[in-house]
Amino acid sequence: MTIMLQIYCKNKNLTKEIPEGSSLLDIYEGFNLEMPYGPVSAKVNNKVESLDFRVYYNKDVEFLDITTTSGMRTYVRSLCFILVRAVEELYPDGTVSLEYPVSKGYFCNLHIGRPVELDDVQRIKQKMHEIIEANLPFLRTEAHTDDVINLFLQRGMMDKVKLLKTSGQLYTCYYRLGDTVDYYYGSLVPSTGYIHLFDIAKYYDGLLLRIPSRENPGKLEEVIKQEKMLEVFQEYHRWNRIMGISTVGDFNVACNEGHATDLINLSEALQEKKISRIADEITNRNQNGERVKLVLISGPSSSGKTTFSKRLSIQLMANGLKPYPISLDDYFVDREKTPLDANGKHDFESLYALDLPFFESQLSDLLAGKEVELPRFNFTTGKREMTGNKLRIDDHMILILEGIHALNPALTPNIPAANKFKIYVSALTTIQLDYHNYIPTTDNRLLRRIIRDYKYRNYSAEETIARWGSVRAGEDKWIFPYQEYADAMFNSALLFELAVLKDYVEPILRKVPNNSPEYSEAHRLLRFLSYFVSVRDKELPPTSLLREFLGGSSFRY
Template identity: 75%
Template sequence: MLQIYCKNINQTRSFPEGSNLLEIYKGFGLNMPYGVVSAKVNNKVEDLNFRVYYNKDVEFLDVTNPSGMRTYFRSLCFILAKAVEDLYPQGSISLEHPVSKGYYCDLHLDRSIGLDDVIRIKQRMQEIIDADIPFQRIECHTAQAAEMFLHHGMMDKAKLLRTYDQLYTFYYRLGNTTDCYYGSLVPSTGYIRLFDIVKYYDGLLLRVPNRKDPTRLEDVVKQEKMLEVFQEYHRWNEIMGIATVGDFNIACHKGFATELVNVSEALQEKKIVRIADEITHRDRNGERVKLVLISGPSSSGKTTFSKRLSVQLITNGMRPYPISLDDYFVNREDSPLDENGEHDFESFYTLDLPFFEAQMKELLAGNEIELPRFNFVTGKREMSGKKLRIKDNMILILEGIHALNPELTAQIPDENKYKIYVSALTTIQLDNHNYIPTTDNRLIRRIIRDSRYRGNSAEDTINRWESVRAGEEKWIFPYQENADAMFNSALLFELAVLKDYAEPLLRKVPNNCAAYSEANRLLRFLSYFTSIPDDQLPPTSLLREFLGGSSFRY
């Protein structure tokens, strides 16, 4: 008999060897209100059909847990893919990117899609769910799986697996439909309790439950600018012939890695030039832009972007002057408290708003001010001794996570402001049914940066990530559509470069800690990329902010 410790109820019970997780869940008498979807076994996420042969610690997960939501979402995607295959044997669907609190999907038919198509797909998905069809997991040699997908005409999966350096892999079957999903699925389609799919511009929007309240769907949030940026970068990927990681790996194996780096960097610089030109030449009511506001979530590359933008503004005859919002923090002891009574350093109200507003008014009126400086050692704001007055052609570059919050610059005329949202919006996909979360891209950047420059381990960074994400959801994301321009700081090749830096850090995360499951997932995800050495990156690359070797001073 096995001894299984259940973290959900802090109890240990005996089970026969070879019991699967679903049997163990029932044996503990658990009844999770939102339904169980997967479990962590010794801090590694497994599906509920996983069989246990040794003593283990087990924590059962529902959709309120990030890992549980990923399990739910993968399963829902497979149901969508099967519904499309059943209804449109000559068509296909690709899951492209998160937007509007859902996931944008492109339905590939030989015609435009209509509302009747959406109704048919949703109805077929519900039929598949009602039939409670089991998801079957098949493990085999990677080469065998690649040949099987090649035979089925699923080139995106065949390319990825042919460039995957592991001997074995696994794939799934749902009825007569075969597909790859790189993580756990629920045991059967009946586990999907709530979803929706609606027409969204030229494609579809797959809607999922709200994590905090899984009895309702996430609200659809208007994100036209975000969608436009994603689609722009997808077009760039198509120009280079790189839509999936399999395409990318094959291009690297053929010796095109340097070209991919150079073209990606050039496309990004071209976007910065366009933004600089728009700032320089915009004139509203006879008023030019005097203040550029740059915001974005953690590890989005705001600092390097602002420096590269400043270079382009200088070439246009402007005189950019950087100001950090961090220097306008209230003293640390005066920071607002969160619901747990802890200081909330992500809050908008960590800023001394009246002081900031007064200084900006003085500057824009042509008066001189003394700039503040926040001392992060003492936790107090000081005056820096630096004096500033806006002169001819001078433009202020204000960077900070709260820069797009309309309350920050409500008293400054719109004609004097230009707002930019920066984020790493990953547009390459693992394959057509497995997108790469933009948050994973940023988390990997942050793990590397925190290790190199802040003395934090990958475990430390992962443990804080949920809190960082919660702050972004509350204080940053609601204002991203306020931007005059959106800049995608993700580079097509970057995960292939970050891989060699991140993997050693992630392997150091011990398996007896909560962060291990996330570290293990990221390691598996990175294993699909062919590495590119960082010596091919220019010193002005945005990635240098995280890796080192930049020609900019930070």
């Protein structure tokens, strides 16, 4: 006798009886769903599962395609495995590593004992197409972690051996694609035929894996020029290799051997050295007799802009300059003049929420040596007020302006370039989980923000995660398009950071209830953090960027 289950499909807002033991793919077909670019995975009771997952109890199911963040992660993981398989077939002694997101794709390093040629790229692309056309299954196996470690040890995949040895898991799931064995910390599509669109191109000394656009999945993401971003990633990857810590497994082993304090001290010293160099460049820049009088600092949410600007100010003071902070918030238009977003709500993230003519007029007067009366925005009344606080720039003074629009050319169109120095700050995670599992840079910032919102703003993780999509949309519109305009880029991520954030954020994430739509993301982050050993923050200096989020900073905010 077939036992029937009650399955509620969120995509159709409908409940149907489905036979016990049905796979998610069976359920998708049972509901007669039609998703042009999916499904690639599904949420089962708000937890993401592969489509081969079988159901034995009543469940809520929501099918995902690549227009969702989670669905795109599944697609990219599966595409990466196809790339790994293609390289293994073509270069038996070669390897490939998926390193970081750049230019709307993913930079991959191909290790074949010689420089990468265009012919290599064409051969790999052709082989990937062959694998996709063969519609080979991704076979998932669960086994004792010790057995999986031995499997990877036999194949010389030490990045995975170190990760699994330090993960503390009793059982581990791994995947096979033909004769190729690999490990991924999230779901894959059922078979290679699910990959409908990709490209691979020669990109500097490596490869760029190109993916479909989430907004228009029938087209590839357009490649954008990100030379400065690439340089920052490569600089930090070089430091990681010098220290012998490129992956989380390397990091965990170093910490277990008692080197956590050394890693903290070295990482903090590297950041301070970078800030000092930026301060020196600002101080020494002189174009046609014009010095820098205005430092513009921008970056996405939770990138540590505020602490960076304070540490930069100290370095500038050490160089004989007098930094003076100016807040863009004080230049908001009166609230009734604030532009509205698509939902009819005040769009405070918009550039045009600022009184641009007034701001530029005051800035021009200051840079011309005139005295101005600085405003203050009263957030209670929604009005700008003049405070009587007057300012004139002398020969040693330099203005520090931090805000999301700081790099937007429309903010300071008539200020001479010689008087401006533009800095982009972001937390660009450079450590990899292993060579085939990159860490999304946004995860670093989201974890920071969850801690800060909970500690200082009384927001739950559920609320922060719910807002994160709109925060990211605002960044895509107002921040990311201008990052390459920067004179300097600063990476605020620290090598040890995720291991320190772990103990702070895990209890907050565990409070997200299973019936919440945000549970899926909370569960993913908890699983991701489980790969890190914990590092106590007692050795963190009071000037550390992380103190902005954890507390204990010597700076006032």
